[in-house]
Amino acid sequence: NAGVTQTPKFQVLKTGQSMTLQCAQDMNHEYMSWYRQDPGMGLRLIHYSVGAGITDQGEVPNGYNVSRSTTEDFPLRLLSAAPSQTSVYFCASYGVEGFLDYGYTFGSGTRLTVV
Amino acid sequence: SQKIEQNSEALNIQEGKTATLTCNYTNYSPAYLQWYRQDPGRGPVFLLLIRENEKEKRKERLKVTFDTTLKQSLFHITASQPADSATYLCALGSGAGSYQLTFGKGTKLSVIP
Numbered sequence: 001n002a003g004v005t006q007t008p009k010f011q012v013l014k015t016g017q018s019m020t021l022q023c024a025q026d027m028n029h030e031y032m033s034w035y036r037q038d039p040g041m042g043l044r045l046i047h048y049s050v051g052a053g054i055t056d057q058g059e060v061p062n063g064y065n066v067s068r069s070t071t072e073d074f075p076l077r078l079l080s081a082a083p084s085q086t087s088v089y090f091c092a093s094y095g096v097e098g099f100l101d102y103g104y105t106f107g108s109g110t111r112l113t114v115v
Numbered sequence: 116s117q118k119i120e121q122n123s124e125a126l127n128i129q130e131g132k133t134a135t136l137t138c139n140y141t142n143y144s145p146a147y148l149q150w151y152r153q154d155p156g157r158g159p160v161f162l163l164l165i166r167e168n169e170k171e172k173r174k175e176r177l178k179v180t181f182d183t184t185l186k187q188s189l190f191h192i193t194a195s196q197p198a199d200s201a202t203y204l205c206a207l208g209s210g211a212g213s214y215q216l217t218f219g220k221g222t223k224l225s226v227i228p
Contacts, residue, residue, distance in 0.1 A: 004158075031214055042220035043159075043204070058215075090158050094214055100166075103149050104216065106158030 002026050006091050006107035013081040013114045021076040021110050023091030029105070031094045032074040033058070034066065036087040037109075043090065049074055081114045088112070117143045119219040121205060127225045128195055136190040136222045138205035143217070146210025148181055148188050153202045153221065162203075163190075167210075195226045 007022045025032065033048040045058030049068040063085060065077040074093075078085060088111050092104040122137035138148070147166045151159035165172045165181045165188065172179045178191040192199050202223045206216040 033215075035218075040220065043218040045215065048215065092158075096214070099214060100147070100164050103151070103161030103164060104159070106160070108158050109156070 004091055004093050004105050004107035006089075006110050008110060009108065010111050011113070013078070013112065015081060015083060015114060017081050019078050019081065021078075021089055021091075021112075023074045023076065023107060024072050025074075025091075025093040025105070026072065027093060027095065027105065028071060029093040029095040030071070031096075032068065033092045033094075033104075034064070034074070034076045035090045035092065036060065036085075037090060038087050046076065046089075078112075081112075083114045086112060086114045117141070117207075117217055119143070119205065119207060119217060121203075121219040121222045123222055124220070125223045125225065127227060130195060130197060130226050130228050132195055134192040134195045134199070134224055134226070136203050136205075136224065138188040138190065138219055140186050140207055143186075143207055144183075144209070145207035147208050148179075149206045149208065149216065150177075150179060150188075150190050151204040151206060151218075153204060159204055192224075195224075197226045197228050200224055200226050 004025045034046040035043040044060050047066040049055045088109050091107045094104045118141045120139045128134045149164045150162045153159040165179045176193045180189045202221040204221045205219045
Protein backbone atom coordinates (compact mmCIF):
# COMPACT_ATOMS: atom_id res chain seq x y z
CA ASN A 1 0.00 0.00 0.00
CA ALA A 2 1.25 3.48 -0.82
CA GLY A 3 -0.52 5.11 2.15
CA VAL A 4 -0.45 8.90 1.76
CA THR A 5 1.42 10.30 -1.23
CA GLN A 6 2.43 13.95 -1.42
CA THR A 7 3.88 15.72 -4.43
CA PRO A 8 6.12 17.54 -5.01
CA LYS A 9 8.69 16.86 -2.28
CA PHE A 10 10.41 20.21 -2.78
CA GLN A 11 9.26 23.46 -4.36
CA VAL A 12 10.60 26.98 -4.67
CA LEU A 13 8.12 29.72 -5.54
CA LYS A 14 8.42 33.41 -6.14
CA THR A 15 6.25 35.76 -4.13
CA GLY A 16 2.85 36.09 -5.75
CA GLN A 17 2.96 32.79 -7.63
CA SER A 18 0.27 30.18 -7.11
CA MET A 19 0.61 26.44 -6.91
CA THR A 20 -1.15 23.26 -5.80
CA LEU A 21 0.27 20.72 -3.39
CA GLN A 22 -1.07 17.29 -4.16
CA CYS A 23 -2.14 14.66 -1.63
CA ALA A 24 -3.59 11.24 -2.35
CA GLN A 25 -4.43 8.31 -0.09
CA ASP A 26 -5.36 4.75 -0.96
CA MET A 27 -6.76 3.61 2.39
CA ASN A 28 -10.34 4.77 1.79
CA HIS A 29 -10.12 7.07 4.82
CA GLU A 30 -12.98 9.47 5.32
CA TYR A 31 -10.90 12.21 6.89
CA MET A 32 -7.97 14.16 5.47
CA SER A 33 -6.06 17.16 6.81
CA TRP A 34 -3.31 19.57 5.85
CA TYR A 35 -0.75 20.75 8.39
CA ARG A 36 2.20 23.06 8.22
CA GLN A 37 5.24 22.52 10.41
CA ASP A 38 7.53 25.39 11.30
CA PRO A 39 10.52 25.40 13.67
CA GLY A 40 9.39 26.05 17.22
CA MET A 41 5.71 26.05 16.21
CA GLY A 42 4.84 22.41 15.87
CA LEU A 43 2.16 21.11 13.52
CA ARG A 44 -0.64 23.57 12.82
CA LEU A 45 -3.86 22.62 11.09
CA ILE A 46 -4.64 24.50 7.86
CA HIS A 47 -7.76 22.81 6.48
CA TYR A 48 -9.44 19.47 6.88
CA SER A 49 -12.14 17.37 5.24
CA VAL A 50 -14.56 14.88 6.75
CA GLY A 51 -15.54 13.41 3.41
CA ALA A 52 -15.86 14.11 -0.30
CA GLY A 53 -17.41 17.51 -0.87
CA ILE A 54 -16.96 18.66 2.74
CA THR A 55 -14.10 20.84 3.93
CA ASP A 56 -13.52 23.16 6.88
CA GLN A 57 -10.92 25.59 8.16
CA GLY A 58 -8.32 24.83 10.74
CA GLU A 59 -6.11 27.09 12.84
CA VAL A 60 -4.21 28.85 10.02
CA PRO A 61 -6.36 28.82 6.84
CA ASN A 62 -5.58 32.24 5.39
CA GLY A 63 -3.90 32.13 1.99
CA TYR A 64 -4.88 28.53 1.30
CA ASN A 65 -7.78 26.82 -0.44
CA VAL A 66 -8.79 23.18 -0.50
CA SER A 67 -11.35 21.00 -2.21
CA ARG A 68 -12.28 17.34 -1.89
CA SER A 69 -13.95 16.02 -5.01
CA THR A 70 -13.01 12.38 -4.34
CA THR A 71 -12.26 10.31 -1.25
CA GLU A 72 -8.68 9.80 -2.44
CA ASP A 73 -7.49 13.32 -3.24
CA PHE A 74 -7.17 16.47 -1.14
CA PRO A 75 -5.13 19.18 -2.92
CA LEU A 76 -3.97 22.32 -1.16
CA ARG A 77 -3.80 25.52 -3.21
CA LEU A 78 -1.66 28.50 -2.43
CA LEU A 79 -3.40 31.43 -4.06
CA SER A 80 -0.61 34.04 -4.00
CA ALA A 81 2.52 32.76 -2.27
CA ALA A 82 4.13 34.85 0.46
CA PRO A 83 7.46 34.34 2.26
CA SER A 84 5.45 33.62 5.45
CA GLN A 85 4.21 30.45 3.74
CA THR A 86 7.72 29.01 3.64
CA SER A 87 7.25 25.80 5.60
CA VAL A 88 7.00 22.03 5.46
CA TYR A 89 3.50 20.87 4.59
CA PHE A 90 2.10 17.54 5.67
CA CYS A 91 -1.05 15.82 4.52
CA ALA A 92 -2.65 13.26 6.83
CA SER A 93 -5.52 10.84 6.46
CA TYR A 94 -7.44 8.86 9.06
CA GLY A 95 -10.46 6.62 9.17
CA VAL A 96 -13.16 6.29 11.78
CA GLU A 97 -12.69 2.54 11.83
CA GLY A 98 -9.30 1.74 13.27
CA PHE A 99 -8.59 5.31 14.42
CA LEU A 100 -7.88 4.25 17.98
CA ASP A 101 -5.38 1.66 16.77
CA TYR A 102 -3.74 3.46 13.86
CA GLY A 103 -4.17 7.20 14.44
CA TYR A 104 -3.22 9.51 11.59
CA THR A 105 -1.23 8.40 8.55
CA PHE A 106 1.00 11.20 7.32
CA GLY A 107 2.62 11.76 3.96
CA SER A 108 6.34 12.44 3.71
CA GLY A 109 5.84 16.18 3.33
CA THR A 110 6.42 19.00 0.84
CA ARG A 111 9.18 21.47 1.66
CA LEU A 112 8.13 24.83 0.22
CA THR A 113 10.32 27.91 0.00
CA VAL A 114 8.86 31.24 -1.10
CA VAL A 115 11.43 33.83 -2.17
CA SER B 116 -6.47 28.96 25.15
CA GLN B 117 -5.46 25.32 24.85
CA LYS B 118 -1.79 24.70 25.45
CA ILE B 119 0.35 21.61 25.10
CA GLU B 120 3.91 21.57 26.41
CA GLN B 121 6.50 18.87 25.91
CA ASN B 122 9.09 19.00 28.64
CA SER B 123 12.07 19.95 26.60
CA GLU B 124 13.11 20.52 23.04
CA ALA B 125 15.95 18.01 23.31
CA LEU B 126 16.82 15.07 25.52
CA ASN B 127 20.08 13.12 25.46
CA ILE B 128 20.28 9.70 27.01
CA GLN B 129 22.77 6.86 27.19
CA GLU B 130 22.03 3.68 25.29
CA GLY B 131 20.33 1.06 27.44
CA LYS B 132 18.73 3.59 29.80
CA THR B 133 15.04 4.44 29.98
CA ALA B 134 14.05 7.64 28.21
CA THR B 135 11.13 9.54 29.71
CA LEU B 136 9.37 12.29 27.77
CA THR B 137 6.69 14.51 29.26
CA CYS B 138 3.59 16.05 27.75
CA ASN B 139 1.63 18.58 29.83
CA TYR B 140 -1.55 20.34 28.82
CA THR B 141 -3.77 23.16 30.08
CA ASN B 142 -7.26 24.40 29.27
CA TYR B 143 -8.08 21.06 27.67
CA SER B 144 -10.14 18.00 28.54
CA PRO B 145 -8.86 15.40 26.10
CA ALA B 146 -10.67 12.15 25.50
CA TYR B 147 -7.43 10.56 24.34
CA LEU B 148 -3.78 11.30 23.80
CA GLN B 149 -1.53 10.01 21.04
CA TRP B 150 2.22 9.78 20.61
CA TYR B 151 3.99 10.01 17.27
CA ARG B 152 7.57 9.55 16.14
CA GLN B 153 9.08 11.83 13.49
CA ASP B 154 12.41 11.23 11.77
CA PRO B 155 14.21 14.04 9.91
CA GLY B 156 12.65 14.74 6.55
CA ARG B 157 9.74 12.38 7.18
CA GLY B 158 6.15 12.66 8.32
CA PRO B 159 5.10 11.68 11.85
CA VAL B 160 4.34 8.02 12.47
CA PHE B 161 1.67 6.91 14.95
CA LEU B 162 2.95 4.96 17.97
CA LEU B 163 0.32 4.72 20.69
CA LEU B 164 -3.06 6.03 21.79
CA ILE B 165 -4.22 6.14 25.40
CA ARG B 166 -7.75 7.04 26.43
CA GLU B 167 -8.72 9.28 29.35
CA ASN B 168 -9.95 6.31 31.38
CA GLU B 169 -6.72 4.36 30.90
CA LYS B 170 -3.84 4.87 33.28
CA GLU B 171 -1.15 3.04 31.33
CA LYS B 172 -0.56 1.42 27.98
CA ARG B 173 2.36 -0.65 26.71
CA LYS B 174 3.66 -1.68 23.32
CA GLU B 175 6.93 -3.59 23.18
CA ARG B 176 9.54 -1.24 24.78
CA LEU B 177 7.13 1.69 24.90
CA LYS B 178 4.98 2.67 27.86
CA VAL B 179 2.58 5.59 28.07
CA THR B 180 0.83 6.89 31.18
CA PHE B 181 -2.01 9.38 31.32
CA ASP B 182 -2.92 11.33 34.45
CA THR B 183 -5.94 13.56 33.84
CA THR B 184 -5.64 15.03 37.34
CA LEU B 185 -2.10 16.22 36.75
CA LYS B 186 -2.94 16.92 33.09
CA GLN B 187 0.14 15.02 32.05
CA SER B 188 1.28 12.07 29.96
CA LEU B 189 4.62 10.35 30.31
CA PHE B 190 6.18 8.43 27.42
CA HIS B 191 8.85 5.88 28.32
CA ILE B 192 11.24 4.00 26.06
CA THR B 193 12.99 1.23 27.97
CA ALA B 194 16.37 -0.20 26.97
CA SER B 195 16.82 2.71 24.58
CA GLN B 196 18.81 2.22 21.38
CA PRO B 197 20.46 4.68 18.97
CA ALA B 198 17.70 3.75 16.48
CA ASP B 199 15.20 5.33 18.89
CA SER B 200 16.73 8.74 18.19
CA ALA B 201 13.97 10.90 16.69
CA THR B 202 11.53 13.65 17.57
CA TYR B 203 8.51 12.50 19.53
CA LEU B 204 5.23 14.40 19.36
CA CYS B 205 2.25 14.18 21.67
CA ALA B 206 -1.20 15.02 20.36
CA LEU B 207 -4.52 15.46 22.13
CA GLY B 208 -7.99 14.75 20.84
CA SER B 209 -11.27 15.89 22.33
CA GLY B 210 -13.32 12.93 21.14
CA ALA B 211 -17.09 13.50 20.99
CA GLY B 212 -17.15 12.59 17.33
CA SER B 213 -14.21 14.83 16.48
CA TYR B 214 -10.99 13.35 15.17
CA GLN B 215 -9.03 16.58 15.19
CA LEU B 216 -5.74 16.54 17.03
CA THR B 217 -3.76 19.33 18.65
CA PHE B 218 -0.03 18.62 18.52
CA GLY B 219 2.78 19.55 20.87
CA LYS B 220 6.01 20.93 19.49
CA GLY B 221 7.90 17.72 20.10
CA THR B 222 10.96 16.53 21.99
CA LYS B 223 14.09 15.54 20.08
CA LEU B 224 15.55 12.42 21.65
CA SER B 225 19.16 11.45 21.05
CA VAL B 226 20.33 8.05 22.29
CA ILE B 227 24.10 8.05 22.66
CA PRO B 228 25.94 4.75 22.10
